[in-house]
Amino acid sequence: MNLSKSIFQDFLPIIISFFVGALVLLFVGENPLEIYSLMLSEGFGSTRRIAATLSSATPLIFTAVATAICFRSGVFNIGIEGAFVLGGLAGAFVGFSIEINNSFFHILFCLLAGILVGGFWLYLPSWLRANWKVDEVVTTLMLNFIAVAIATGLVNGPLLAKGAGNNMTPMIHESAELLKLIPPSTLHSGFLIGIFVLILYGYFCSNSLFGFENKMVGLNEIFSKAVGINTKKIIITSMLLSGAIGGLGGSCHALGVLHRFVEGFSPGYGWTGMAIALISRNSALGIFIGSILFGALASAGTTIQLFSDIPLDLVDVLQGTVMLLATITVFNLRKNNAVR
Amino acid sequence: MQFVENILASGVLLTTPILLAAIGGLINRLGGIVNIGLEGKMLLGAIIAIIVSANTNSWLLGLLAAGFASSLAGFFFSVLITRLNANMIIVGFGLNIFIAGLVGFYLKWFHGSSGTLKIENTVLLPKVSLPFIHDLPLIGTLFSNKDPLTWISWIIAFSMPWIIFKTRLGMRIRCAGSDENVARSIGLNVNNLRDFSSSIAGFFAGLAGAHLSIGMLGLFSMGLISGRGFIALAAFYFGRNMPIRTSLVCLIFGILDSMQIRLQGLGLPSEPVQAIPWITVIGILSFMGWSEQRKSQELK
Numbered sequence: 001m002n003l004s005k006s007i008f009q010d011f012l013p014i015i016i017s018f019f020v021g022a023l024v025l026l027f028v029g030e031n032p033l034e035i036y037s038l039m040l041s042e043g044f045g046s047t048r049r050i051a052a053t054l055s056s057a058t059p060l061i062f063t064a065v066a067t068a069i070c071f072r073s074g075v076f077n078i079g080i081e082g083a084f085v086l087g088g089l090a091g092a093f094v095g096f097s098i099e100i101n102n103s104f105f106h107i108l109f110c111l112l113a114g115i116l117v118g119g120f121w122l123y124l125p126s127w128l129r130a131n132w133k134v135d136e137v138v139t140t141l142m143l144n145f146i147a148v149a150i151a152t153g154l155v156n157g158p159l160l161a162k163g164a165g166n167n168m169t170p171m172i173h174e175s176a177e178l179l180k181l182i183p184p185s186t187l188h189s190g191f192l193i194g195i196f197v198l199i200l201y202g203y204f205c206s207n208s209l210f211g212f213e214n215k216m217v218g219l220n221e222i223f224s225k226a227v228g229i230n231t232k233k234i235i236i237t238s239m240l241l242s243g244a245i246g247g248l249g250g251s252c253h254a255l256g257v258l259h260r261f262v263e264g265f266s267p268g269y270g271w272t273g274m275a276i277a278l279i280s281r282n283s284a285l286g287i288f289i290g291s292i293l294f295g296a297l298a299s300a301g302t303t304i305q306l307f308s309d310i311p312l313d314l315v316d317v318l319q320g321t322v323m324l325l326a327t328i329t330v331f332n333l334r335k336n337n338a339v340r
Numbered sequence: 341m342q343f344v345e346n347i348l349a350s351g352v353l354l355t356t357p358i359l360l361a362a363i364g365g366l367i368n369r370l371g372g373i374v375n376i377g378l379e380g381k382m383l384l385g386a387i388i389a390i391i392v393s394a395n396t397n398s399w400l401l402g403l404l405a406a407g408f409a410s411s412l413a414g415f416f417f418s419v420l421i422t423r424l425n426a427n428m429i430i431v432g433f434g435l436n437i438f439i440a441g442l443v444g445f446y447l448k449w450f451h452g453s454s455g456t457l458k459i460e461n462t463v464l465l466p467k468v469s470l471p472f473i474h475d476l477p478l479i480g481t482l483f484s485n486k487d488p489l490t491w492i493s494w495i496i497a498f499s500m501p502w503i504i505f506k507t508r509l510g511m512r513i514r515c516a517g518s519d520e521n522v523a524r525s526i527g528l529n530v531n532n533l534r535d536f537s538s539s540i541a542g543f544f545a546g547l548a549g550a551h552l553s554i555g556m557l558g559l560f561s562m563g564l565i566s567g568r569g570f571i572a573l574a575a576f577y578f579g580r581n582m583p584i585r586t587s588l589v590c591l592i593f594g595i596l597d598s599m600q601i602r603l604q605g606l607g608l609p610s611e612p613v614q615a616i617p618w619i620t621v622i623g624i625l626s627f628m629g630w631s632e633q634r635k636s637q638e639l640k
Contacts (some may be wrong), residue, residue: 028449132629137429142618153611313444320438324431328424
């Protein structure tokens with residue numbers, strides 16, 4: 001009984017969000033069933049469409065895993081957006097500024113740059129949270145805006161491409177481009193890296209000591225401290241890992257899809273990833289399904305806008321509703337996730 | 341001198357939306373809810389104000405409609421938190437995305453516009469110039485020729501200490517925010533008080549948005565708010581929930597805002613100035629954390 005209630009509660013936000021979307025569509029005189037079935041076929045109808053969906057899901061896998069690691073340990077880190085943006089900038093920078101003939105090493109260096117910058121970016125708030133108990137919600141939130149300001153300042157100034165109009169870095173060298181998996185679509189090998197990270201995350205949750213301690217700190221920080229877990233270390237490590245994965249996601253996005261860094265690099269991948277981590281209650285399988293779902297919404301939403309005049313903003317309405325309802329409790333069930 | 345005077349004059353105007361949103365957010369914060377959704381409510385207020393003002397030919401109705409719509413959004417936001425135990429930060433973000441989605445949908449579907457809306461007959465807020473002060477140098481530019489909402493926002497800001505520390509309602513809201521259990525034990529309805537404080541926050545955020553659309557620009561655009569809701573959040577964190585201090589922080593942020601617009605106009609990089617509010621808040625929170633830490637160590 002509890003299990004079925006729990007499953008119902010997990011899917012409730014998604015069900016209601018489609019219902020709200022349907023109301024919006026009915027209000028403007030469109031048939032929601034027609035639009036939704038069109039979206040379904042635009043999201044999964046053919047190999048090409050599935051590739052587009054997986055491509056849109058790729059950055060979300062990274063940001064969702066990055067968020068989930070912190071939420072598990074009770075650290076309310078909402079700074080993934082900033083780590084993603086700066087990681088993307090770092091990856092693109094190494095991609096266009098250094099020439100290495102070996103493609104493998106070039107990509108490796110670019111991704112490492114993203115990982116380092118992303119991890120470094122969240123070091124300050126993690127240190128402040130662990131040592132001085134500074135509210136990480138506010139610091140990570142503010143750091144997002146600082147990250148965007150830094151990135152925008154750099155691409156409009158020192159890193160601006162010669163001859164390009166505005167707001168973009170030069171193209172990365174060909175040796176730094178991630179392999180396209182199904183050529184006409186933008187699906188790139190970054191997707192495989194994302195799946196690899198997701199599997200590692202799943203393994204880390206259920207089979208590693210760190211994963212166990214990470215969850216314990218999330219469930220009860222004081223108790224964990226009392227039984228001898230180094231909570232400071234767990235909090236800092238979780239946030240560094242989270243930033244590193246966010247940065248890796250950003251650099252994959254730069255190397256795989258855009259092949260450069262542009263202003264407005266992330267249309268809110270960090271926030272969507274947060275929504276996915278929440279509705280999946282930090283489970284690896286849930287993150288996979290959620291990323292595909294939101295990836296399909298994004299890719300189908302774009303084509304729907306082209307073919308049937310339904311504004312892409314419908315996707316925001318759906319996503320916003322999911323986030324509004326993601327953490328509600330309708331039934332009083334004991335929940336094991338830290339952020340509630 | 342003229343240059344500085346211009347920056348200050350437009351800085352005062354640019355303070356108004358931040359100040360209004362910060363007052364609302366502050367009341368909400370005192371009631372125990374951190375309002376991340378100010379940004380979305382400002383966006384809602386901005387578009388409602390311009391539509392109503394154009395259709396009724398009245399800026400006052402535009403303002404009231406904006407305030408009412410956003411306070412409704414605030415109430416809805418609050419109910420999810422107080423009655424359904426949702427996480428306030430997530431709900432706030434959700435509300436921002438939800439409102440941006442709805443407004444964007446509306447603009448594209450009904451106006452065929454991808455981001456801006458300008459309606460003929462929009463009645464803007466009038467400018468009130470003060471008879472004697474107007475001609476004085478500096479003081480004239482600072483205080484005269486401002487819209488009524490700017491005046492109202494400062495009057496409310498300066499009566500805030502009295503409202504929250506001396507009136508029954510203000511004390512009850514603070515009680516609900518500082519200790520839920522104590523508030524319950526003395527018979528207060530914490531949930532109702534929180535919902536009320538969120539509705540008030542929504543109302544002020546709506547006015548703040550309206551000030552941007554029908555007070556300053558005379559048009560609506562999706563990028564109109566551009567993080568001012570979060571700047572307001574930064575302001576009351578910086579002001580440590582004290583109303584007067586928060587208002588002065590808002591004034592500083594407003595002047596910074598006008599400086600960065602000037603810099604952009606001159607083709608200079610404005611990002612360092614844009615980042616100042618965010619950096620100062622991290623600085624002040626770190627300082628507070630550090631001094632708390634030191635105090636607790638001294639006690640040991």
